Amino acid sequence: MKQPEEDDFCPGSIHWAKVGSHPWWPCIIHNSPNGEGFVKLFKTCEKYHVQFLGPVVERAWVSSFNLIPYQTHQNLERQLKDLQAAWPQKKPKTSEDREFDLEIHRLIASPAPYRFQPVCPVCEVFSSAPGQMLKCKGVCGQIMHPHCMRYKEPPPAEFSYMLQLWLPPPPSCLLVLVKGCGRHFHRDCLHQHPGCLVTEKAGGAVLLTRCPAHVCATCCLEDPESTAIQPEGRPMLQCVRCPRVFHTGDLCTPAGSVEVSLSHIVCPAHFVxxxxxxxxxxxxxxxxxxxxxxxxxxxxxxxxxxxxxxxxxxxxxxxxxxxxxxxxxxxxxGVQPRYAQVIWAKIPCFRWWP
Incomplete structure (x- = not known):
């Protein structure tokens, strides 16, 4: 098909025009009513001011690539086929490209490498060598460095000890009824974290059957009734400074989290x-x-x-x-933006942009 020449785009010439998702429609090149002429020059193309043929006067600036010289309605289909034949065909993706796209999706959606690395809650430093950290024999089960304890003399270098600072929870606190948890909370503090499950029994007794350390905070905030909030054997990232936990991987980890170890982070809730x-x-x-x-x-x-x-x-x-x-x-x-999530962002002197 012969490419249109510059003489074809002159005031009064009739063309087929394509604008957005609208069908091809006949139009006439016409001078702009505000005195801008009938053509605008851009770096990549030229745009012409056209007036569409019809009972209602409608005008638009249309690129020269979306204008076809008008012949008849029967010839329009042939002209479009010639244009499609002249347009370069999109090359199908090779097997390497498809594998690369799948690898990117796997890195985003699948859990990150996980290995339990205990972190001292005092200095927030993890140690994996045997004997460097000791575990409390009490209900709390905390793991700490010997030099981070408040002892006048360090305890013996054993794998376990009884933390002298640990005391039974006061009557105003609720002890979590999960085996091996050992956490206890004030009733007012339970409202600060999602995922708490409190049951009341006859006689006014209140039982804390689930605390925030046993559900993914991100999944619970999105849908508290979802079955995906429970770990069910999946590894969970735990915040060092609060009881919140998150599924590993970018889909649940809050953006801005500081990685302390492969199993512990500092979540953005502790932003100064x-x-x-x-x-x-x-x-x-x-x-x-x-x-x-x-x-x-x-x-x-x-x-x-x-x-x-x-x-x-x-x-x-x-x-x-x-x-x-x-x-x-x-x-x-505590709703936070997550990695691999599309959000609106604002940079000074620029508008909001996804």
Missing amino acids: KNLSKLPQHKVQSISWCFRCRKPGPDRVFCETCPTNYHKACMDPADAVSPSPTFTCDNCRR
């Missing part, structure tokens, strides 16, 4: 809040309400994420606060 005052850590708030999607005054901004709401759009419990800032529900629950 004082850093938010620095320019590079300043929260970039959006310019519209996160609920009604409309701008306007009288908005309250979240302290830790870009969300903001009109006071009329907020929950009644949050709207009564006179402060111009608050903590949104997702931040209170």
